[in-house]
Amino acid sequence: MAEAGEDARGDWLGPERLLAFSDGVVAIALTLLVLPLAELVPEAGEPGTSGLSILTDNLAAIGSFVLSFAVIARFWAAHHRVFDRARQVSHTLVAVNTAWLFTIVVLPFPTEMIGSFPEDPFTLRFYVGTLFASSALLSVTAVLVRRTLPRDDAQGLRNTAAGGTAVLLLLVLVVTLVAPGLGYWPLLLLFLTSPLERVLGPLVERRLARPPSD
Amino acid sequence: MAEAGEDARGDWLGPERLLAFSDGVVAIALTLLVLPLAELVPEAGEPGTSGLSILTDNLAAIGSFVLSFAVIARFWAAHHRVFDRARQVSHTLVAVNTAWLFTIVVLPFPTEMIGSFPEDPFTLRFYVGTLFASSALLSVTAVLVRRTLPRDDAQGLRNTAAGGTAVLLLLVLVVTLVAPGLGYWPLLLLFLTSPLERVLGPLVERRLARPPSD
Amino acid sequence: MAEAGEDARGDWLGPERLLAFSDGVVAIALTLLVLPLAELVPEAGEPGTSGLSILTDNLAAIGSFVLSFAVIARFWAAHHRVFDRARQVSHTLVAVNTAWLFTIVVLPFPTEMIGSFPEDPFTLRFYVGTLFASSALLSVTAVLVRRTLPRDDAQGLRNTAAGGTAVLLLLVLVVTLVAPGLGYWPLLLLFLTSPLERVLGPLVERRLARPPSD
Amino acid sequence: MAEAGEDARGDWLGPERLLAFSDGVVAIALTLLVLPLAELVPEAGEPGTSGLSILTDNLAAIGSFVLSFAVIARFWAAHHRVFDRARQVSHTLVAVNTAWLFTIVVLPFPTEMIGSFPEDPFTLRFYVGTLFASSALLSVTAVLVRRTLPRDDAQGLRNTAAGGTAVLLLLVLVVTLVAPGLGYWPLLLLFLTSPLERVLGPLVERRLARPPSD
Numbered sequence: 001m002a003e004a005g006e007d008a009r010g011d012w013l014g015p016e017r018l019l020a021f022s023d024g025v026v027a028i029a030l031t032l033l034v035l036p037l038a039e040l041v042p043e044a045g046e047p048g049t050s051g052l053s054i055l056t057d058n059l060a061a062i063g064s065f066v067l068s069f070a071v072i073a074r075f076w077a078a079h080h081r082v083f084d085r086a087r088q089v090s091h092t093l094v095a096v097n098t099a100w101l102f103t104i105v106v107l108p109f110p111t112e113m114i115g116s117f118p119e120d121p122f123t124l125r126f127y128v129g130t131l132f133a134s135s136a137l138l139s140v141t142a143v144l145v146r147r148t149l150p151r152d153d154a155q156g157l158r159n160t161a162a163g164g165t166a167v168l169l170l171l172v173l174v175v176t177l178v179a180p181g182l183g184y185w186p187l188l189l190l191f192l193t194s195p196l197e198r199v200l201g202p203l204v205e206r207r208l209a210r211p212p213s214d
Numbered sequence: 215m216a217e218a219g220e221d222a223r224g225d226w227l228g229p230e231r232l233l234a235f236s237d238g239v240v241a242i243a244l245t246l247l248v249l250p251l252a253e254l255v256p257e258a259g260e261p262g263t264s265g266l267s268i269l270t271d272n273l274a275a276i277g278s279f280v281l282s283f284a285v286i287a288r289f290w291a292a293h294h295r296v297f298d299r300a301r302q303v304s305h306t307l308v309a310v311n312t313a314w315l316f317t318i319v320v321l322p323f324p325t326e327m328i329g330s331f332p333e334d335p336f337t338l339r340f341y342v343g344t345l346f347a348s349s350a351l352l353s354v355t356a357v358l359v360r361r362t363l364p365r366d367d368a369q370g371l372r373n374t375a376a377g378g379t380a381v382l383l384l385l386v387l388v389v390t391l392v393a394p395g396l397g398y399w400p401l402l403l404l405f406l407t408s409p410l411e412r413v414l415g416p417l418v419e420r421r422l423a424r425p426p427s428d
Numbered sequence: 429m430a431e432a433g434e435d436a437r438g439d440w441l442g443p444e445r446l447l448a449f450s451d452g453v454v455a456i457a458l459t460l461l462v463l464p465l466a467e468l469v470p471e472a473g474e475p476g477t478s479g480l481s482i483l484t485d486n487l488a489a490i491g492s493f494v495l496s497f498a499v500i501a502r503f504w505a506a507h508h509r510v511f512d513r514a515r516q517v518s519h520t521l522v523a524v525n526t527a528w529l530f531t532i533v534v535l536p537f538p539t540e541m542i543g544s545f546p547e548d549p550f551t552l553r554f555y556v557g558t559l560f561a562s563s564a565l566l567s568v569t570a571v572l573v574r575r576t577l578p579r580d581d582a583q584g585l586r587n588t589a590a591g592g593t594a595v596l597l598l599l600v601l602v603v604t605l606v607a608p609g610l611g612y613w614p615l616l617l618l619f620l621t622s623p624l625e626r627v628l629g630p631l632v633e634r635r636l637a638r639p640p641s642d
Numbered sequence: 643m644a645e646a647g648e649d650a651r652g653d654w655l656g657p658e659r660l661l662a663f664s665d666g667v668v669a670i671a672l673t674l675l676v677l678p679l680a681e682l683v684p685e686a687g688e689p690g691t692s693g694l695s696i697l698t699d700n701l702a703a704i705g706s707f708v709l710s711f712a713v714i715a716r717f718w719a720a721h722h723r724v725f726d727r728a729r730q731v732s733h734t735l736v737a738v739n740t741a742w743l744f745t746i747v748v749l750p751f752p753t754e755m756i757g758s759f760p761e762d763p764f765t766l767r768f769y770v771g772t773l774f775a776s777s778a779l780l781s782v783t784a785v786l787v788r789r790t791l792p793r794d795d796a797q798g799l800r801n802t803a804a805g806g807t808a809v810l811l812l813l814v815l816v817v818t819l820v821a822p823g824l825g826y827w828p829l830l831l832l833f834l835t836s837p838l839e840r841v842l843g844p845l846v847e848r849r850l851a852r853p854p855s856d
Contacts, residue, residue, distance in 0.1 A: 013726055019234075020665050021718065021722075023235045024669030028670055032673060032677070034322055051331045055340075073315070080308075094719055094722075098715045102711060102715075105676050113693050120694075123693035237445060237452055248537055255464075265545045265548040268541065283533065295441070447659060458747060459670040466751055466754045501740045501743070508655060508663075
């Protein structure tokens with residue numbers, strides 16, 4: 001399992017299995033998010049509870065479920081876009097992708113912690129930090145994939161997407177350190193990244209396009 | 215991750231990974247349905263229980279498991295049929311498909327609630343409402359896919375299937391509001407949709423075929 | 429979702445997604461088998477327990493895990509072989525395959541029951557009955573696939589494999605009714621089917637090859 | 643399901659489904675590793691606990707999660723490399739691969755035991771023994787795949803990777819028998835296998851290349 005130095009020896013693999021494996025891991029992590037909700041249901045209807053009260057008593061758990069689903073689905077869509085033109089993957093790329101998958105597999109853990117500790121600053125930072133690490137690794141992935149492409153294809157790849165999200169999540173992470181009282185609300189900015197990218201994207205792209213050499 | 219306005223820029227993706235990812239999510243959601251049943255088994259055979267009593271004491275949980283399995287399997291088959299001729303997917307289609315996957319991932323939650331609250335009207339409406347949302351999103355998906363097809367292929371796609379199911383589930387949802395005492399029985403109509411579709415299908419299809427423009 | 433009568437209209441699908449979906453469901457069911465074992469581990473090392481005692485105290489649970497793993501893996505290998513030459517699938521085949529997947533998804537439930545009720549005759553029959561239903565549906569699948577093949581390919585398909593297993597499981601099921609005291613031991617015959625098939629296979633094949641018409 | 647003697651009859655299958663199935667099983671086992679962590683989270687924030695204390699109180703569980711993730715990811719990468727040039731698989735190869743998948747599916751069980759019995763010698767040997775069995779089976783797989791390749795491709799396949807890891811894990815297993823007090827630290831050698839392989843690899847390869855006949 002020697003990874004180091006293999007790129008130089010031209011030991012490339014096709015991307016098919018890496019993508020199938022990544023799709024599998026992400027699909028499972030996404031679906032496992034519902035398990036903590038399913039565990040909220042008592043085995044037999046206890047007196048004083050009803051179907052509706054399960055929902056209203058666990059708004060933090062439900063909110064974190066919906067937020068994590070949306071985030072993982074967006075990360076997967078970005079991963080899809082990044083690899084759309086990749087024809088081969090290096091061992092370095094496999095390693096970075098594995099680290100990215102680690103952040104996805106971990107995410108259900110802080111997600112469930114939010115349901116139990118909705119006001120806890122550490123849980124907030126753990127969750128946002130995991131998201132930041134995930135998008136940062138996706139940005140590195142995008143750069144590595146871009147380097148394997150012929151120049152024309154590389155220009156077509158708008159990998160700034162992942163980068164913009166990583167910068168935004170770094171900002172949110174700083175906010176959780178200085179103003180944890182804002183809680184999870186700053187994460188809603190994630191769904192406003194499109195306008196930001198339309199402004200910043202062309203600038204970044206022009207810069208990246210200049211040094212296309214390795 | 216800029217989704218808005220990208221269709222216009224011709225930024226299409228191949229459908230392969232979207233389908234593999236969707237298959238993965240649906241397969242996992244389908245298989246996770248058995249987990250609440252597995253949790254009914256006591257860790258050690260308690261006095262007074264037997265293998266048979268686990269089944270007879272939990273008929274609501276078993277019934278909801280079988281019903282949800284059948285429904286998800288049907289939805290998957292419809293999804294398969296809808297995408298059978300798709301050659302490319304827009305970002306809008308990815309977003310609608312993600313929303314559909316959300317309804318599939320959520321379904322084990324109300325399914326488990328039925329086992330604990332078999333008579334609860336809220337649980338009934340939550341379950342039927344999730345099914346309706348799922349089939350409605352599948353109908354939107356079918357329309358979006360149809361628009362990407364050349365005219366000949368579009369006529370071959372009988373996407374009225376998903377639409378007929380959505381209309382039926384909307385009716386069942388109304389029934390749960392005015393007559394919750396009927397419980398889950400109206401859902402059995404789902405398995406009678408074939409004759410309905412054979413009558414309505416050609417009518418709807420002729421209407422859809424007329425304005426094939428975007 | 430009209431299934432009936434569609435074969436006649438030539439509404440066939442490619443087998444790729446059916447197989448990917450089936451592989452996903454089987455892979456998940458296979459992996460979920462370990463969850464009951466993982467639940468045997470106490471959250472903190474309780475006094476009087478050790479790592480070894482978890483294994484020795486739960487031999488029935490571990491045995492049923494290994495047996496179910498072996499059986500599902502064999503069924504999957506048979507499924508793989510049956511579909512190896514399939515080029516298209518009818519809606520009937522999708523429906524039979526869905527029923528087969530149902531038996532696979534259900535299997536972790538009786539498997540876990542064995543751990544809690546190792547001597548219970550009902551649990552024994554429930555488990556063997558599920559296995560029989562699974563192999564019987566796989567035999568039906570094999571016949572349906574064979575019908576879609578050109579004559580030469582059909583002769584190459586040794587679908588008697590699944591059939592021999594189904595007959596054997598029916599015999600074991602009868603044994604559990606008349607002599608439940610034998611427990612799960614008769615199932616070991618499953619791993620002796622190869623010689624049986626080498627004798628019976630050619631006979632059955634010659635018979636099936638004679639009337640290749642529908 | 644007759645496996646024996648079929649290779650001689652030329653009954654080969656394509657590798658696609660075997661790989662898709664293996665990817666699915668590995669992806670699920672990898673993702674299930676997080677479930678014991680998720681179970682550490684109390685349903686409601688108990689007095690005296692905080693988000694941070696969940697992490698600091700369960701370092702053994704978190705460490706075993708990270709270690710098992712890294713190991714499974716490496717094994718998958720090695721599996722990927724081994725099958726990269728395979729064009730067909732025999733039934734023997736399917737059987738060995740199934741045994742390998744069994745070790746992967748089992749791994750979450752000893753992984754969770756580490757969290758509860760961090761000092762227990764049996765748990766240590768069970769864990770290391772599972773890893774050794776997994777890498778040994780992967781080495782057998784590599785040899786079987788190599789035999790199916792034309793001579794040129796076989797030389798290109800550096801299947802010594804899996805072999806080196808298996809030898810190292812056998813050494814670690816011996817260490818756990820004579821010096822269990824060292825705990826899990828010797829496993830860190832796994833991440834130093836690259837230099838070892840760069841030295842041993844060419845020697846082993848030359849030896850294997852000499853008798854390519856079977």
